Amino acid sequence: MEGIEIMVEKSDVLIVGAGTAGTYISWLLAKKGFSVILIEKDKREEVGKRLDVIHFETDRVQMAGIPPFKAGTPDCIEIRNVSTVITPDFKTEIKVRALQTIVRLTPFLNKTYKILESDGIKLVFSTEFKEIIFEDNKIVGLFAESGGNRQEYRARLIIDASGKPAVIRTSLPEDYGIETFELGPNDVMYVLLEYIKWKYPDKPHPATDTGYNWWLLWFGPSYDPEGAILGVGQPGSFENARNAREDFLKRANLPPYEIIKKEQGSTPYRRPPYSLVMDGFLCIGDAAAVTYPFSGHGVTATWVLCMIASDVIEKALKTKEYISREHLWEINVNYFRDQGAKFAGLFTQLSGVLNFNEKEWNYFLKKGLIYKTSEGDDIPEPNKEYEEEMSLSEILKFLFKIIGGLVRRKLSLKHMKRLLQANALAGKIKKHYEIYPENPKNFGKWVEKAELLWTQKKIAVKKLSLVKIEYH
Ligand SMILES: Cc1cc2nc3c(=O)[nH]c(=O)nc-3n(C[C@H](O)[C@H](O)[C@H](O)COP(=O)(O)OP(=O)(O)OC[C@H]3O[C@@H](n4cnc5c(N)ncnc54)[C@H](O)[C@@H]3O)c2cc1C
Numbered sequence: 301m302e303g304i305e306i307m308v309e310k311s312d313v314l315i316v317g318a319g320t321a322g323t324y325i326s327w328l329l330a331k332k333g334f335s336v337i338l339i340e341k342d343k344r345e346e347v348g349k350r351l352d353v354i355h356f357e358t359d360r361v362q363m364a365g366i367p368p369f370k371a372g373t374p375d376c377i378e379i380r381n382v383s384t385v386i387t388p389d390f391k392t393e394i395k396v397r398a399l400q401t402i403v404r405l406t407p408f409l410n411k412t413y414k415i416l417e418s419d420g421i422k423l424v425f426s427t428e429f430k431e432i433i434f435e436d437n438k439i440v441g442l443f444a445e446s447g448g449n450r451q452e453y454r455a456r457l458i459i460d461a462s463g464k465p466a467v468i469r470t471s472l473p474e475d476y477g478i479e480t481f482e483l484g485p486n487d488v489m490y491v492l493l494e495y496i497k498w499k500y501p502d503k504p505h506p507a508t509d510t511g512y513n514w515w516l517l518w519f520g521p522s523y524d525p526e527g528a529i530l531g532v533g534q535p536g537s538f539e540n541a542r543n544a545r546e547d548f549l550k551r552a553n554l555p556p557y558e559i560i561k562k563e564q565g566s567t568p569y570r571r572p573p574y575s576l577v578m579d580g581f582l583c584i585g586d587a588a589a590v591t592y593p594f595s596g597h598g599v600t601a602t603w604v605l606c607m608i609a610s611d612v613i614e615k616a617l618k619t620k621e622y623i624s625r626e627h628l629w630e631i632n633v634n635y636f637r638d639q640g641a642k643f644a645g646l647f648t649q650l651s652g653v654l655n656f657n658e659k660e661w662n663y664f665l666k667k668g669l670i671y672k673t674s675e676g677d678d679i680p681e682p683n684k685e686y687e688e689e690m691s692l693s694e695i696l697k698f699l700f701k702i703i704g705g706l707v708r709r710k711l712s713l714k715h716m717k718r719l720l721q722a723n724a725l726a727g728k729i730k731k732h733y734e735i736y737p738e739n740p741k742n743f744g745k746w747v748e749k750a751e752l753l754w755t756q757k758k759i760a761v762k763k764l765s766l767v768k769i770e771y772h
Pocket residue numbers: 316317318319320321322339340341342347348351353354355356427428429430461462463464465467491492493563564565566567584585586587591596597598599600
């Protein structure tokens with residue numbers, strides 16, 4: 301712009317988006333001594349307001365090393381160990397150990413902002429990313445806008461932590477070397493939440509933290525001990541989620557309740573881009589579609605990626621060179637060979653499980669084939685590392701139960717075949733991610749094979765009374 305001088309802000313790292321992903325990586329990098337600017341389009345007090353209560357995996361919170369939560373403080377409702385799962389015939393209750401910290405998002409973010417500021421991070425609210433700045437076809441900065449004013453930022457590394465819109469990744473040129481896909485209706489789970497209050501809290505009602513997995517519906521803990529959060533998530537549309545909830549309500553015979561408030565949103569349900577890095581660029585969080593395949597939770601899933609990334613970025617920034625994709629490549633390798641491979645496998649396995657009909661779902665849950673069940677009151681340990689490692693005796697037991705189900709016509713051969721196919725493909729996909737190329741030169745070949753594998757993943761279909769839902 302002629303005649304108008306734009307001030308340039310400079311930092312080692314510039315992060316777009318002050319949600320749970322952007323704040324966490326800023327904190328890690330600032331602690332390593334780098335200068336960090338974090339820009340956010342919303343006003344400070346409004347970030348995260350779209351969601352009130354949110355669950356963090358307690359073991360992952362500890363791994364992330366953030367200041368511990370304390371139940372009863374403004375940002376933490378409680379820390380829970382046990383959840384209940386109910387079979388679709390409402391007859392069997394299964395206790396599962398689920399280590400969940402129940403957090404209030406806005407107070408948590410506001411507490412975090414204070415910590416970031418005390419660690420020297422510059423937080424800039426009400427400032428929206430607008431345009432990437434390239435020099436020699438490489439990212440060197442960006443323009444953002446605040447109250448109608450344009451501001452130029454220059455940094456050695458730009459991190460896209462802007463959530464589902466992935467504002468930077470999706471505006472990169474197609475040939476920059478990173479996938480620019482946007483999340484379509486089949487790439488997300490549409491989630492509807494109703495904060496409810498039981499009219500007669502003493503009357504029997506679903507216990508806090510009870511899941512009805514056949515409908516992908518749950519009663520989560522709320523800030524009101526006489527209430528709950530009735531949540532449901534389905535891909536395709538909010539209509540699908542609403543119909544699934546209707547289907548459940550027709551059958552559930554719930555005692556009366558009042559709806560206090562409603563929230564809705566969507567969470568990524570697809571594979572992340574094959575590469576998370578490019579010259580001068582990294583994407584994390586929902587912008588990179590990193591979520592636990594079985595729950596759609598994204599917060600602590602991405603913190604694992606942030607921990608890996610911050611160590612690699614530290615080495616890269618110390619070189620004083622331009623931060624190229626080669627400098628950042630180890631992020632891909634370390635992430636995709638571990639959590640990325642597990643998630644890719646689980647995501648594929650889901651396409652086998654989601655095909656089951658209601659009768660089969662009952663059988664699977666009751667026989668402990670989805671959640672491990674155990675003897676007596678002993679609640680099984682959660683699968684902390686998100687992968688199913690079975691001993692030979694467990695495999696034999698599993699097969700025996702499957703054969704029993706087939707013989708007694710509790711399971712159909714067609715759906716069992718689909719499960720076994722999905723499991724076999726999941727194994728291949730996981731293994732492929734475990735050999736993610738160490739050298740970016742071999743990336744093209746690796747992607748070709750990955751594409752071939754992903755195209756074999758079949759769409760699962762669930763038929764409810766009001767709706768047929770496709771899981772892509
Ligand atoms: C209803 C619902 C319930 C959920 N429950 C859970 C749960 O219990 N546990 C869990 O782990 N996950 C849950 N999730 C998923 C979780 O919310 C996300 O995975 C997580 O918030 C992603 O964090 P993020 O920082 O990547 O993105 P976001 O939280 O979306 O943050 C991105 C930030 O970037 C900002 N931004 C966007 N565009 C720009 C721009 N142009 N310029 C500047 N800033 C910009 C946004 O304003 C936003 O503040 C839930 C999701 C939904 C919809």
